[in-house]
Amino acid sequence: MKRRDFFKTSIVASATLLGNSAFAGITEQPNDTQNILNISFPEKRPLITYSDRPPLLETPRDGFTTAITPNNEFFVRWHMPRIPTHTDIEDFSISVNGLVDNHIFVSLENLKNNYEQVELTAVLQCGGNSRSAFKPQTSGIQWGSGAMGCASWKGVRLKDILKKAGLKRGAKWITLNGSDTAAFNKTPNFARELELHEIKDDVIIAYEMNGEDLPFLNGYPVRLIIPGAYSDSWVKMLDNITVTSEYQEIFFMDVAYRIPDNECECETEDNPAPKSKPITTMNVKSIIGYPTRETLINVNSNVVLKGVAFDSGHGIKEVLISSDDGQTWEKSELQKELSLHSFREFRYRFRPKQKGSLTLMAKAINNLGEEQPFAHEIQWNHGGYKYNGIDSVTIEVV
Amino acid sequence: MKNILLLLLLSLTSLNAEYTKKVQLPHISFGIKIDKDFGVMQRNCQWCHSFGYVTNQGKQSREFWHNIVLKMRNVYKAPINLKDEVSATEYLFRNYGNGKLK
Numbered sequence: 001m002k003r004r005d006f007f008k009t010s011i012v013a014s015a016t017l018l019g020n021s022a023f024a025g026i027t028e029q030p031n032d033t034q035n036i037l038n039i040s041f042p043e044k045r046p047l048i049t050y051s052d053r054p055p056l057l058e059t060p061r062d063g064f065t066t067a068i069t070p071n072n073e074f075f076v077r078w079h080m081p082r083i084p085t086h087t088d089i090e091d092f093s094i095s096v097n098g099l100v101d102n103h104i105f106v107s108l109e110n111l112k113n114n115y116e117q118v119e120l121t122a123v124l125q126c127g128g129n130s131r132s133a134f135k136p137q138t139s140g141i142q143w144g145s146g147a148m149g150c151a152s153w154k155g156v157r158l159k160d161i162l163k164k165a166g167l168k169r170g171a172k173w174i175t176l177n178g179s180d181t182a183a184f185n186k187t188p189n190f191a192r193e194l195e196l197h198e199i200k201d202d203v204i205i206a207y208e209m210n211g212e213d214l215p216f217l218n219g220y221p222v223r224l225i226i227p228g229a230y231s232d233s234w235v236k237m238l239d240n241i242t243v244t245s246e247y248q249e250i251f252f253m254d255v256a257y258r259i260p261d262n263e264c265e266c267e268t269e270d271n272p273a274p275k276s277k278p279i280t281t282m283n284v285k286s287i288i289g290y291p292t293r294e295t296l297i298n299v300n301s302n303v304v305l306k307g308v309a310f311d312s313g314h315g316i317k318e319v320l321i322s323s324d325d326g327q328t329w330e331k332s333e334l335q336k337e338l339s340l341h342s343f344r345e346f347r348y349r350f351r352p353k354q355k356g357s358l359t360l361m362a363k364a365i366n367n368l369g370e371e372q373p374f375a376h377e378i379q380w381n382h383g384g385y386k387y388n389g390i391d392s393v394t395i396e397v398v
Numbered sequence: 399m400k401n402i403l404l405l406l407l408l409s410l411t412s413l414n415a416e417y418t419k420k421v422q423l424p425h426i427s428f429g430i431k432i433d434k435d436f437g438v439m440q441r442n443c444q445w446c447h448s449f450g451y452v453t454n455q456g457k458q459s460r461e462f463w464h465n466i467v468l469k470m471r472n473v474y475k476a477p478i479n480l481k482d483e484v485s486a487t488e489y490l491f492r493n494y495g496n497g498k499l500k
Contacts, residue, residue, distance in 0.1 A: 039424050051450035052426040081446050085421040137456045139466060183445040186475035216421050251473060 025135030027378040029392050031144045032293050036060055043215040045072045050141050054078035054180075055217055059146035061393075064289035065306040067335065067343040068121070069149030071210050076217040077126050077147065077231065079190040079252070080180040084237070085216070092221055094161075094205070098175075098243035101166030108207060108221050115156040115164075118204050122227035122341035123150045123310045124234060127257050127279040131384035133375060136269060138384035145287050145391070150310070150343035153225045155206035158199050162243070170245040172196055176224055178237040188251035192224070192233045202227050202341075205238060227341040228312040230279050232257045253278060259381050266379030273381075281312040284372055285388040286319055286346070286364035295395045299355050305332070307391070308343035309364035317369070319346040322361040326374060326390065329363065352397040359394045428453060435489035438482050446474060452494065459498040463490035 037049040041057060048058035057076040063069055093105035125148035132142040141147075162174070177191040194203075204225045207214060214220040219236030226233050232252065259265045260273030267273040286309035297303055309316045315337065320329035335345035352358055365371040375389030428450040430439065443452065455466075464487045470476040471483065478486065 037426070039426060041424060042421050049426065049450075050454050051428070051448040052424060053448045055423065056450070085423075137458070139455060139458075139462065141451070142454050142456065182474070184475045184477070187446070188473070255473070 025380065026376050027133050027135060027380065027387070027389065029133060029375050029389070030130040030387065031132035031142060032061065032393075034058070034060075034144055041076070041217060043072055044074075044076070044217065047073065047075070048144065048146065050143075053081050054083065056141055057217070058143055059149060061144075061146065061287065061292045062289055063146060063149070064287045064308050064343075065345075066289075067150060067308060067338050067345045068210060069151060069343075071151070071212060071215050071218070074124075074149040074151065074209075074215070074218055075126070075147045077141075078180060078217075078236070080182050080187075082181040082183065084179045084181075089221060092239070094222065094239055094241060096161060096165040096241045096243075098241075099168040099171040099245060100162075100243050101168060102164075104161075104165045106161060106164075111156050111205065111207060111222070115160050117154060118157055118202075119152060119154040119208075120202055120204065120225070120227065120341070121150065121152045121339045122202075122225060123148060123282070123343055124231045125149075125282055125285075125310075127230040127232055127385045128383070130387035130389070133378065133387045133389060134380055134384040136380075138380075138382055140384050150308070151209045152211070152338075153204065153206035154208035154211075155204040155222065155225065157201060158203045158205055158224070158241075159201065161205065161241070162199070165243075167196075167243060171243045173244045173247050174199065175240075175242045175244065175248055175250075176235045176238055177240045177242075178219070178223075178235045179239045180237055190235075190252050191250050192235055193248060193250055193253060194226075194233075228281050230257070230282060232279070257383070257385070259383065259385050264379050265386065266381055268380060269382070279383075279385050282310070283386055283388045284311040284316075284364050284366040284370050285309065286362045286372065287391045288360060288362050288393045291360075291393060291395045293393055293395070296398050297352055297358075297395055299352055299397050302349065302351055305348040305350065305360060305362075307332075307346055307362055309346060309362075310341075310343050311364070311366040311370070313341045314370075315340040315367045316344040317365045317367050319344075320363045320365070321348040321350075322363070323350070323358060325359065326361055326363075332362070355397050357394055358397050359392055361390050361392045363390045426450075431493040433489065433493065435485045435492075438485040438489060442476060442478050442482055442486060443470075445476060446470075452490070455494065457494060457496040458490075459496055459500055460487065460491040461500045463487050463495070466490070 034048040050056040063073040129147035224235040258276040260267045261275035261277040288307040290306045319332045332346040332348040430449040471478045
Protein backbone atom coordinates (compact mmCIF):
# COMPACT_ATOMS: atom_id res chain seq x y z
CA MET A 1 0.00 0.00 0.00
CA LYS A 2 1.20 3.39 -0.90
CA ARG A 3 0.64 5.86 1.83
CA ARG A 4 2.21 9.14 2.70
CA ASP A 5 5.20 8.52 4.84
CA PHE A 6 4.89 10.29 8.14
CA PHE A 7 8.64 10.52 8.38
CA LYS A 8 9.07 11.77 4.87
CA THR A 9 11.01 14.75 6.02
CA SER A 10 13.46 12.74 8.08
CA ILE A 11 16.89 12.03 6.75
CA VAL A 12 17.01 9.12 4.37
CA ALA A 13 19.55 7.32 6.42
CA SER A 14 20.75 3.98 5.25
CA ALA A 15 18.56 1.24 6.59
CA THR A 16 21.43 -1.16 6.23
CA LEU A 17 23.19 0.62 9.07
CA LEU A 18 20.77 -1.15 11.35
CA GLY A 19 21.25 -4.45 9.60
CA ASN A 20 21.84 -7.14 12.10
CA SER A 21 23.47 -4.95 14.70
CA ALA A 22 23.37 -6.02 18.30
CA PHE A 23 19.92 -6.11 19.83
CA ALA A 24 19.16 -5.34 23.39
CA GLY A 25 16.81 -8.25 23.92
CA ILE A 26 16.05 -11.68 22.61
CA THR A 27 12.56 -12.33 21.37
CA GLU A 28 10.83 -15.18 23.16
CA GLN A 29 7.65 -17.14 22.72
CA PRO A 30 4.59 -14.92 23.18
CA ASN A 31 2.84 -15.10 26.53
CA ASP A 32 0.93 -18.37 26.79
CA THR A 33 -0.12 -18.20 30.43
CA GLN A 34 -2.97 -15.70 30.46
CA ASN A 35 -6.08 -16.46 32.40
CA ILE A 36 -9.47 -16.74 30.85
CA LEU A 37 -11.86 -14.38 32.57
CA ASN A 38 -14.94 -16.14 33.88
CA ILE A 39 -17.17 -13.36 32.62
CA SER A 40 -18.58 -13.47 29.12
CA PHE A 41 -19.10 -10.54 26.82
CA PRO A 42 -22.15 -10.48 24.56
CA GLU A 43 -22.15 -13.35 22.07
CA LYS A 44 -18.77 -14.53 23.35
CA ARG A 45 -17.64 -17.38 25.53
CA PRO A 46 -15.26 -16.42 28.34
CA LEU A 47 -12.00 -15.24 26.74
CA ILE A 48 -8.67 -13.73 27.75
CA THR A 49 -9.66 -10.17 28.68
CA TYR A 50 -7.29 -7.20 28.73
CA SER A 51 -9.86 -4.43 28.99
CA ASP A 52 -13.61 -3.93 29.10
CA ARG A 53 -13.52 -0.36 27.83
CA PRO A 54 -12.72 -0.49 25.02
CA PRO A 55 -13.21 -4.26 24.91
CA LEU A 56 -10.04 -6.27 24.22
CA LEU A 57 -10.56 -10.03 24.10
CA GLU A 58 -8.16 -12.73 22.99
CA THR A 59 -8.92 -16.25 21.78
CA PRO A 60 -7.16 -18.90 23.90
CA ARG A 61 -4.82 -21.32 22.16
CA ASP A 62 -7.37 -24.12 22.05
CA GLY A 63 -9.44 -22.01 19.66
CA PHE A 64 -6.98 -22.78 16.86
CA THR A 65 -7.62 -26.42 15.99
CA THR A 66 -10.08 -25.65 13.19
CA ALA A 67 -9.91 -23.58 10.00
CA ILE A 68 -12.98 -21.58 11.00
CA THR A 69 -12.91 -19.75 14.31
CA PRO A 70 -16.36 -19.80 15.90
CA ASN A 71 -17.94 -16.36 16.31
CA ASN A 72 -18.16 -16.75 20.06
CA GLU A 73 -14.40 -17.34 20.33
CA PHE A 74 -13.31 -14.71 17.83
CA PHE A 75 -10.97 -12.03 19.24
CA VAL A 76 -12.12 -8.46 19.82
CA ARG A 77 -10.17 -5.23 19.56
CA TRP A 78 -11.64 -1.72 19.66
CA HIS A 79 -9.80 1.57 19.96
CA MET A 80 -12.51 3.99 21.00
CA PRO A 81 -14.42 3.86 24.28
CA ARG A 82 -17.82 4.70 22.86
CA ILE A 83 -19.32 1.91 20.82
CA PRO A 84 -22.91 2.66 19.91
CA THR A 85 -25.42 0.08 20.96
CA HIS A 86 -28.46 2.10 20.03
CA THR A 87 -28.58 1.50 16.31
CA ASP A 88 -32.09 0.95 15.09
CA ILE A 89 -31.25 -1.33 12.24
CA GLU A 90 -34.08 0.04 10.09
CA ASP A 91 -32.42 3.45 10.28
CA PHE A 92 -28.86 2.27 9.77
CA SER A 93 -27.14 3.23 6.55
CA ILE A 94 -23.67 3.72 5.14
CA SER A 95 -23.22 7.23 3.79
CA VAL A 96 -21.16 7.39 0.60
CA ASN A 97 -20.11 10.99 -0.01
CA GLY A 98 -17.36 13.29 -1.23
CA LEU A 99 -16.24 13.18 -4.84
CA VAL A 100 -19.22 11.15 -6.03
CA ASP A 101 -21.98 11.84 -8.53
CA ASN A 102 -24.68 10.77 -6.09
CA HIS A 103 -24.43 10.99 -2.32
CA ILE A 104 -26.03 7.67 -1.46
CA PHE A 105 -27.11 6.02 1.78
CA VAL A 106 -26.89 2.25 1.69
CA SER A 107 -29.15 0.52 4.19
CA LEU A 108 -28.56 -3.02 5.36
CA GLU A 109 -31.58 -4.20 3.40
CA ASN A 110 -30.34 -2.38 0.32
CA LEU A 111 -26.94 -3.98 0.75
CA LYS A 112 -28.48 -7.45 0.95
CA ASN A 113 -30.95 -7.05 -1.92
CA ASN A 114 -29.60 -4.65 -4.51
CA TYR A 115 -26.02 -5.75 -4.97
CA GLU A 116 -24.23 -8.91 -5.99
CA GLN A 117 -23.59 -10.95 -2.86
CA VAL A 118 -20.04 -12.18 -2.30
CA GLU A 119 -18.82 -14.77 0.18
CA LEU A 120 -15.19 -15.38 1.06
CA THR A 121 -13.11 -16.89 3.83
CA ALA A 122 -10.23 -14.91 5.27
CA VAL A 123 -8.03 -14.52 8.32
CA LEU A 124 -8.38 -11.43 10.48
CA GLN A 125 -5.28 -10.75 12.56
CA CYS A 126 -4.22 -7.79 14.69
CA GLY A 127 -0.85 -6.34 13.66
CA GLY A 128 0.17 -6.54 17.32
CA ASN A 129 -0.78 -10.21 17.67
CA SER A 130 1.93 -12.00 19.75
CA ARG A 131 3.40 -8.63 20.79
CA SER A 132 4.31 -10.04 24.21
CA ALA A 133 7.17 -11.91 22.50
CA PHE A 134 9.20 -8.75 21.97
CA LYS A 135 11.97 -7.87 24.42
CA PRO A 136 12.40 -5.16 25.50
CA GLN A 137 8.66 -5.00 25.93
CA THR A 138 7.07 -2.46 23.61
CA SER A 139 4.08 -0.31 24.42
CA GLY A 140 0.70 -1.63 23.32
CA ILE A 141 -1.50 -4.50 24.43
CA GLN A 142 0.66 -7.49 25.30
CA TRP A 143 -1.25 -10.01 23.20
CA GLY A 144 -0.42 -13.69 23.25
CA SER A 145 -1.02 -15.53 19.97
CA GLY A 146 -4.80 -15.29 19.91
CA ALA A 147 -5.49 -11.85 18.43
CA MET A 148 -6.52 -13.56 15.23
CA GLY A 149 -9.24 -15.72 13.75
CA CYS A 150 -10.62 -16.95 10.46
CA ALA A 151 -14.20 -16.64 9.30
CA SER A 152 -16.38 -16.87 6.27
CA TRP A 153 -17.60 -13.36 5.43
CA LYS A 154 -20.60 -12.47 3.31
CA GLY A 155 -21.27 -9.04 1.90
CA VAL A 156 -20.95 -6.72 -1.05
CA ARG A 157 -17.93 -5.48 -2.99
CA LEU A 158 -16.80 -2.01 -1.97
CA LYS A 159 -16.15 -1.45 -5.68
CA ASP A 160 -19.82 -2.04 -6.51
CA ILE A 161 -20.95 0.51 -3.95
CA LEU A 162 -18.51 3.11 -5.24
CA LYS A 163 -19.73 2.36 -8.74
CA LYS A 164 -23.31 2.94 -7.68
CA ALA A 165 -22.39 6.31 -6.20
CA GLY A 166 -20.28 7.13 -9.27
CA LEU A 167 -16.76 8.45 -8.84
CA LYS A 168 -16.05 11.98 -9.99
CA ARG A 169 -12.92 12.95 -11.89
CA GLY A 170 -9.94 13.19 -9.59
CA ALA A 171 -11.29 10.69 -7.07
CA LYS A 172 -8.31 8.83 -5.63
CA TRP A 173 -8.63 8.12 -1.92
CA ILE A 174 -11.41 6.40 -0.01
CA THR A 175 -11.73 7.13 3.72
CA LEU A 176 -13.69 4.57 5.71
CA ASN A 177 -14.93 5.26 9.21
CA GLY A 178 -17.04 3.42 11.75
CA SER A 179 -19.58 4.58 14.33
CA ASP A 180 -17.36 4.14 17.38
CA THR A 181 -16.26 7.43 18.90
CA ALA A 182 -13.75 8.82 21.36
CA ALA A 183 -14.45 10.51 24.68
CA PHE A 184 -13.00 13.79 23.41
CA ASN A 185 -13.92 15.52 20.19
CA LYS A 186 -10.33 16.13 19.25
CA THR A 187 -9.20 12.52 19.56
CA PRO A 188 -8.37 11.23 16.08
CA ASN A 189 -10.91 8.89 14.50
CA PHE A 190 -9.95 5.30 13.94
CA ALA A 191 -10.51 5.60 10.22
CA ARG A 192 -8.66 3.99 7.33
CA GLU A 193 -7.78 5.27 3.94
CA LEU A 194 -7.38 3.18 0.83
CA GLU A 195 -6.10 4.30 -2.51
CA LEU A 196 -8.47 3.34 -5.32
CA HIS A 197 -6.09 0.78 -6.81
CA GLU A 198 -6.00 -1.09 -3.49
CA ILE A 199 -9.70 -1.83 -3.69
CA LYS A 200 -9.64 -5.24 -5.31
CA ASP A 201 -12.62 -7.48 -6.00
CA ASP A 202 -12.21 -9.23 -2.65
CA VAL A 203 -12.51 -6.05 -0.58
CA ILE A 204 -16.06 -6.34 0.72
CA ILE A 205 -18.43 -4.79 3.20
CA ALA A 206 -19.60 -7.78 5.20
CA TYR A 207 -22.80 -8.18 7.20
CA GLU A 208 -22.46 -11.90 7.86
CA MET A 209 -19.79 -13.87 9.68
CA ASN A 210 -19.89 -17.67 9.55
CA GLY A 211 -23.52 -17.60 8.45
CA GLU A 212 -24.74 -15.30 11.22
CA ASP A 213 -25.09 -11.55 11.66
CA LEU A 214 -21.75 -10.08 12.68
CA PRO A 215 -21.46 -10.22 16.46
CA PHE A 216 -21.84 -6.77 18.04
CA LEU A 217 -18.21 -6.86 19.22
CA ASN A 218 -16.93 -7.79 15.77
CA GLY A 219 -18.53 -4.79 14.14
CA TYR A 220 -22.28 -5.31 13.77
CA PRO A 221 -23.97 -4.43 11.50
CA VAL A 222 -21.23 -4.22 8.82
CA ARG A 223 -17.45 -4.16 8.63
CA LEU A 224 -14.82 -3.89 5.97
CA ILE A 225 -13.01 -7.06 4.88
CA ILE A 226 -9.57 -6.78 3.27
CA PRO A 227 -8.17 -10.31 2.88
CA GLY A 228 -4.43 -10.46 3.53
CA ALA A 229 -4.27 -7.14 5.37
CA TYR A 230 -3.96 -6.76 9.13
CA SER A 231 -7.13 -5.99 11.03
CA ASP A 232 -6.41 -2.30 11.64
CA SER A 233 -7.74 -1.80 8.10
CA TRP A 234 -10.94 -3.80 8.62
CA VAL A 235 -13.14 -0.94 9.83
CA LYS A 236 -15.91 -2.09 12.18
CA MET A 237 -19.46 -0.64 12.29
CA LEU A 238 -18.66 1.01 8.99
CA ASP A 239 -21.05 3.90 8.44
CA ASN A 240 -19.19 6.46 6.37
CA ILE A 241 -17.27 6.34 3.11
CA THR A 242 -15.77 9.58 1.83
CA VAL A 243 -14.12 9.88 -1.56
CA THR A 244 -11.37 12.48 -1.92
CA SER A 245 -8.68 13.49 -4.35
CA GLU A 246 -6.11 14.14 -1.64
CA TYR A 247 -4.84 11.89 1.12
CA GLN A 248 -6.26 12.90 4.51
CA GLU A 249 -3.91 12.69 7.48
CA ILE A 250 -4.99 10.02 9.92
CA PHE A 251 -3.07 9.29 13.12
CA PHE A 252 -3.74 5.58 13.10
CA MET A 253 -2.26 5.26 9.63
CA ASP A 254 0.42 7.94 9.73
CA VAL A 255 1.92 7.26 13.15
CA ALA A 256 0.50 4.07 14.63
CA TYR A 257 0.53 0.63 13.02
CA ARG A 258 3.83 1.29 11.30
CA ILE A 259 7.05 -0.66 11.11
CA PRO A 260 10.60 0.31 10.15
CA ASP A 261 10.94 0.88 6.43
CA ASN A 262 14.07 -1.21 5.96
CA GLU A 263 14.75 -4.71 4.75
CA CYS A 264 14.62 -6.43 8.13
CA GLU A 265 11.72 -4.24 9.28
CA CYS A 266 13.70 -3.88 12.48
CA GLU A 267 15.32 -1.32 14.74
CA THR A 268 16.57 -0.98 18.30
CA GLU A 269 15.55 1.33 21.12
CA ASP A 270 18.85 3.18 20.75
CA ASN A 271 18.72 3.20 16.97
CA PRO A 272 15.16 3.83 15.87
CA ALA A 273 14.62 3.51 12.12
CA PRO A 274 14.42 6.92 10.46
CA LYS A 275 11.69 5.85 8.06
CA SER A 276 8.57 3.83 8.63
CA LYS A 277 5.82 2.22 6.57
CA PRO A 278 2.34 0.82 7.29
CA ILE A 279 2.23 -2.78 8.50
CA THR A 280 -0.16 -3.77 5.65
CA THR A 281 0.15 -7.44 4.65
CA MET A 282 0.59 -10.43 6.91
CA ASN A 283 3.57 -12.75 7.03
CA VAL A 284 3.50 -16.55 7.21
CA LYS A 285 2.52 -17.90 10.61
CA SER A 286 1.19 -20.99 12.38
CA ILE A 287 -0.04 -21.98 15.80
CA ILE A 288 -0.59 -25.28 17.56
CA GLY A 289 -4.14 -25.49 18.93
CA TYR A 290 -3.81 -28.93 20.50
CA PRO A 291 -2.12 -30.05 22.64
CA THR A 292 -1.83 -26.92 24.75
CA ARG A 293 0.71 -26.00 27.41
CA GLU A 294 1.03 -28.55 30.18
CA THR A 295 -1.44 -30.97 28.62
CA LEU A 296 -0.92 -34.38 30.20
CA ILE A 297 -0.45 -37.16 27.65
CA ASN A 298 -0.02 -40.80 28.48
CA VAL A 299 3.22 -42.34 27.32
CA ASN A 300 2.80 -44.56 24.23
CA SER A 301 -0.63 -43.16 23.49
CA ASN A 302 -1.63 -42.00 20.03
CA VAL A 303 -1.87 -38.23 19.84
CA VAL A 304 -3.06 -35.99 17.02
CA LEU A 305 -1.50 -32.55 17.13
CA LYS A 306 -3.74 -29.94 15.47
CA GLY A 307 -3.17 -26.39 14.44
CA VAL A 308 -3.65 -23.72 11.80
CA ALA A 309 -1.34 -21.88 9.40
CA PHE A 310 -1.81 -18.89 7.10
CA ASP A 311 -0.12 -16.05 5.27
CA SER A 312 -1.28 -13.02 3.30
CA GLY A 313 -2.89 -15.06 0.51
CA HIS A 314 -0.15 -16.95 -1.30
CA GLY A 315 -1.25 -20.11 0.43
CA ILE A 316 0.44 -22.63 2.70
CA LYS A 317 2.79 -25.15 1.13
CA GLU A 318 3.59 -27.15 4.22
CA VAL A 319 3.73 -27.13 7.98
CA LEU A 320 6.60 -28.94 9.64
CA ILE A 321 6.70 -30.30 13.17
CA SER A 322 9.75 -30.76 15.37
CA SER A 323 10.06 -32.52 18.70
CA ASP A 324 13.82 -31.92 19.10
CA ASP A 325 13.98 -28.12 19.38
CA GLY A 326 14.01 -27.61 15.66
CA GLN A 327 16.94 -29.86 14.76
CA THR A 328 14.83 -32.17 12.62
CA TRP A 329 11.43 -31.58 11.07
CA GLU A 330 8.64 -33.82 9.86
CA LYS A 331 5.77 -32.95 7.57
CA SER A 332 2.31 -32.59 9.00
CA GLU A 333 -0.82 -33.52 7.06
CA LEU A 334 -2.42 -30.44 5.57
CA GLN A 335 -6.21 -30.43 5.50
CA LYS A 336 -8.49 -28.98 2.85
CA GLU A 337 -7.68 -25.48 1.65
CA LEU A 338 -10.83 -23.40 2.15
CA SER A 339 -9.24 -20.44 0.35
CA LEU A 340 -5.79 -18.93 -0.06
CA HIS A 341 -6.65 -16.40 2.64
CA SER A 342 -8.02 -18.79 5.22
CA PHE A 343 -6.49 -20.79 8.04
CA ARG A 344 -5.13 -24.09 6.76
CA GLU A 345 -5.56 -26.88 9.28
CA PHE A 346 -2.67 -29.22 9.87
CA ARG A 347 -2.45 -32.47 11.80
CA TYR A 348 0.46 -34.50 13.01
CA ARG A 349 0.12 -37.96 14.52
CA PHE A 350 2.69 -39.08 17.06
CA ARG A 351 3.23 -41.42 19.96
CA PRO A 352 5.42 -40.16 22.79
CA LYS A 353 7.85 -42.89 23.81
CA GLN A 354 9.33 -41.30 26.89
CA LYS A 355 7.97 -39.75 30.07
CA GLY A 356 8.76 -36.15 30.91
CA SER A 357 8.45 -32.77 29.24
CA LEU A 358 8.09 -32.75 25.49
CA THR A 359 8.32 -29.60 23.37
CA LEU A 360 6.58 -29.55 20.03
CA MET A 361 7.24 -26.90 17.41
CA ALA A 362 5.35 -25.94 14.26
CA LYS A 363 6.81 -24.10 11.29
CA ALA A 364 4.76 -23.02 8.27
CA ILE A 365 6.15 -22.46 4.78
CA ASN A 366 4.07 -20.62 2.19
CA ASN A 367 3.90 -21.07 -1.58
CA LEU A 368 6.56 -18.38 -2.04
CA GLY A 369 8.92 -20.51 0.04
CA GLU A 370 8.86 -18.05 2.92
CA GLU A 371 9.12 -19.81 6.26
CA GLN A 372 8.71 -18.82 9.86
CA PRO A 373 11.90 -17.93 11.72
CA PHE A 374 12.64 -19.19 15.22
CA ALA A 375 11.27 -16.93 17.95
CA HIS A 376 14.76 -15.78 18.92
CA GLU A 377 15.49 -14.77 15.33
CA ILE A 378 12.65 -12.28 15.19
CA GLN A 379 14.02 -8.78 15.22
CA TRP A 380 12.59 -5.97 17.27
CA ASN A 381 10.44 -3.04 16.19
CA HIS A 382 9.13 -0.31 18.49
CA GLY A 383 5.46 -1.11 17.97
CA GLY A 384 5.85 -4.84 18.51
CA TYR A 385 4.22 -5.69 15.19
CA LYS A 386 4.26 -8.67 12.83
CA TYR A 387 5.71 -11.33 15.14
CA ASN A 388 5.62 -14.68 13.32
CA GLY A 389 8.08 -16.88 15.19
CA ILE A 390 7.90 -20.68 15.12
CA ASP A 391 5.30 -21.75 17.65
CA SER A 392 6.26 -23.96 20.55
CA VAL A 393 4.22 -25.89 23.12
CA THR A 394 5.60 -27.94 25.98
CA ILE A 395 3.45 -30.83 27.22
CA GLU A 396 3.93 -33.41 29.94
CA VAL A 397 4.16 -37.07 29.05
CA VAL A 398 3.15 -39.18 32.03
CA MET B 399 1.08 -11.44 36.53
CA LYS B 400 0.16 -11.74 40.20
CA ASN B 401 -0.06 -8.04 40.96
CA ILE B 402 -1.76 -7.21 37.74
CA LEU B 403 -5.38 -8.00 37.40
CA LEU B 404 -7.57 -7.95 40.42
CA LEU B 405 -10.78 -8.57 38.67
CA LEU B 406 -13.95 -7.62 40.37
CA LEU B 407 -17.27 -7.86 38.69
CA LEU B 408 -19.07 -4.68 39.58
CA SER B 409 -22.26 -4.88 37.64
CA LEU B 410 -23.90 -5.92 34.46
CA THR B 411 -25.43 -2.86 32.94
CA SER B 412 -28.14 -2.93 30.39
CA LEU B 413 -27.53 -0.41 27.67
CA ASN B 414 -31.17 -0.35 26.66
CA ALA B 415 -30.18 -0.76 23.09
CA GLU B 416 -32.67 -0.45 20.33
CA TYR B 417 -30.55 -3.14 18.81
CA THR B 418 -32.03 -6.08 17.05
CA LYS B 419 -30.00 -7.99 19.56
CA LYS B 420 -29.76 -7.55 23.28
CA VAL B 421 -26.46 -5.90 24.10
CA GLN B 422 -25.03 -5.93 27.59
CA LEU B 423 -21.39 -5.17 28.16
CA PRO B 424 -19.94 -6.31 31.46
CA HIS B 425 -18.12 -3.77 33.59
CA ILE B 426 -14.89 -5.14 34.93
CA SER B 427 -12.76 -3.40 37.51
CA PHE B 428 -9.09 -3.81 36.64
CA GLY B 429 -7.32 -3.22 39.95
CA ILE B 430 -4.33 -0.90 40.06
CA LYS B 431 -2.11 0.17 42.94
CA ILE B 432 -3.66 2.68 45.26
CA ASP B 433 -1.37 5.39 46.61
CA LYS B 434 -1.40 9.16 47.02
CA ASP B 435 -1.64 9.79 43.29
CA PHE B 436 -4.37 7.25 42.57
CA GLY B 437 -6.82 10.15 42.14
CA VAL B 438 -4.70 11.52 39.30
CA MET B 439 -5.11 8.21 37.49
CA GLN B 440 -8.82 8.11 38.18
CA ARG B 441 -9.51 11.56 36.80
CA ASN B 442 -7.22 11.44 33.79
CA CYS B 443 -7.14 7.92 32.38
CA GLN B 444 -10.58 6.42 32.59
CA TRP B 445 -12.26 8.80 30.18
CA CYS B 446 -10.92 6.72 27.37
CA HIS B 447 -9.78 3.37 28.72
CA SER B 448 -9.86 0.92 31.58
CA PHE B 449 -6.91 0.42 33.93
CA GLY B 450 -6.39 -2.85 32.07
CA TYR B 451 -4.38 -0.82 29.57
CA VAL B 452 -2.09 0.40 32.35
CA THR B 453 -1.40 -2.90 34.05
CA ASN B 454 -0.86 -4.69 30.75
CA GLN B 455 2.29 -2.71 29.90
CA GLY B 456 4.57 -4.49 32.35
CA LYS B 457 7.40 -2.82 34.30
CA GLN B 458 8.76 0.10 32.33
CA SER B 459 11.24 2.96 32.57
CA ARG B 460 10.41 6.46 33.70
CA GLU B 461 10.92 7.73 30.18
CA PHE B 462 8.55 5.07 28.78
CA TRP B 463 5.79 6.14 31.16
CA HIS B 464 6.42 9.83 30.58
CA ASN B 465 6.11 9.27 26.82
CA ILE B 466 2.87 7.37 27.35
CA VAL B 467 1.42 10.27 29.36
CA LEU B 468 2.56 12.74 26.70
CA LYS B 469 1.04 10.58 23.96
CA MET B 470 -2.29 10.54 25.76
CA ARG B 471 -2.28 14.33 25.86
CA ASN B 472 -0.68 15.19 22.53
CA VAL B 473 -2.10 12.50 20.30
CA TYR B 474 -5.37 11.46 21.93
CA LYS B 475 -6.04 14.96 23.30
CA ALA B 476 -6.71 13.92 26.89
CA PRO B 477 -6.83 17.15 28.94
CA ILE B 478 -3.96 16.28 31.28
CA ASN B 479 -2.58 19.39 32.99
CA LEU B 480 1.12 19.92 33.67
CA LYS B 481 0.83 19.05 37.34
CA ASP B 482 -1.00 15.81 36.59
CA GLU B 483 1.47 14.99 33.85
CA VAL B 484 4.22 14.91 36.48
CA SER B 485 2.11 13.09 39.09
CA ALA B 486 0.85 10.45 36.65
CA THR B 487 4.38 9.77 35.40
CA GLU B 488 5.65 9.46 38.97
CA TYR B 489 2.75 7.23 39.93
CA LEU B 490 3.31 4.92 36.97
CA PHE B 491 7.06 4.70 37.49
CA ARG B 492 6.67 4.19 41.24
CA ASN B 493 4.17 1.37 40.85
CA TYR B 494 4.89 -0.05 37.41
CA GLY B 495 8.50 0.96 36.92
CA ASN B 496 11.57 -1.12 36.20
CA GLY B 497 13.89 1.16 38.17
CA LYS B 498 15.49 2.62 35.06
CA LEU B 499 15.19 6.25 34.09
CA LYS B 500 15.55 5.52 30.37
